[in-house]
Amino acid sequence: MRLVRLIANLGYGSRKDVTALFRQGRITDEAGEVLYADDKVEHAAIRIDGEPLDPPAGLTLMLHKPTGYTCSTKDRGQLIYELLPPRFRERSPLLSTVGRLDRDTSGLLLMTDDGALLHRIVSPKAGLHKIYEATLAQDLRGDEAVIFASGELMLESEQTPLAPAQMETLGPRHARLTLTEGRYHQVRRMFAAVGNHVNSLHRPSIGGLSLQDLPSGQWRQLGPEHLETLFGR
Structure with a gap:
């Protein structure tokens, strides 16, 4: 029943549902030969209704x-x-x-x-950089980059300061931030801490x-x- 368990774990249905697929002849190999539940075949060779099986665990x-x-x-x-x-x-x-x-x-x-x-x-420990681009409700004051990079900024209800973050000014109300941590609503709360509001936020990259x-x-x-x-x- 190895194939039944494999296919069920990929979301194609319960083991009962997958057993029914075998009985209906809908599970084949790449050459179109009908497979049975106790067959031994490589993942890449399995087809359901002629379509390749979804990626295996480790997706x-x-x-x-x-x-x-x-x-x-x-x-x-x-x-x-x-x-x-x-x-x-x-x-x-x-x-x-x-x-x-x-x-x-x-x-x-x-x-x-x-x-x-x-x-x-x-x-x-991974230290992966996460980049965010924020559009703001008000013009930047000019001191935000220094505050964010200080490593001393405390967010409301937090007990430890934020790790230093880099900020690049892209326009009067547009900024790019590079963070190495991911606290709850971090970017929005960082700008709230300096009296601003994030209207829109986009993350283009991680690491x-x-x-x-x-x-x-x-x-x-x-x-x-x-x-x-x-x-x-």
Whole structure:
């Protein structure tokens, strides 16, 4: 029953559902030969209704998250999983977001079902730079970059100061921030701490990965070479 468990864990249905697919002859190899539940065959050779099997466990992808979508499996409204193949939401282990972008923030979002990789990415030891571009409600005062880089800025309800962050002024109400940590609503709270408000927020890159030509709402599977890029190798 190895194939039944494999296919069920990829979100194609319960083991009962997958067993029915075998009985209906809908699971074949790449040559179109019908497979049986006890067959031994490589993942890449399996087809369901003629289509290749979804990627195996260890899937990591990047998503260009639009505004209006929530990083959750249960919240009301539009969920990021609606931008992915429906089966991805049912995979086991779960395909989880690596950190979050709030509903009103767009940009690069990483997702993986590899728990060890997830913890490696979010670990402070990784020191991955996360770049955000913010459009503000008011003109910049001129001292924000110094305050953010000081390593002394305390956010409301926090007990430890923020790590130093870099800020580049792109316009009177437009700034680019480079962070090495990811506290709750951090960029919005940083500007609130200096008397401003973020109207829009976008994250174009994490570590060595950037959205580049990936359109809004689209996703791309990442391979080992992309992870090397992410960690700057």
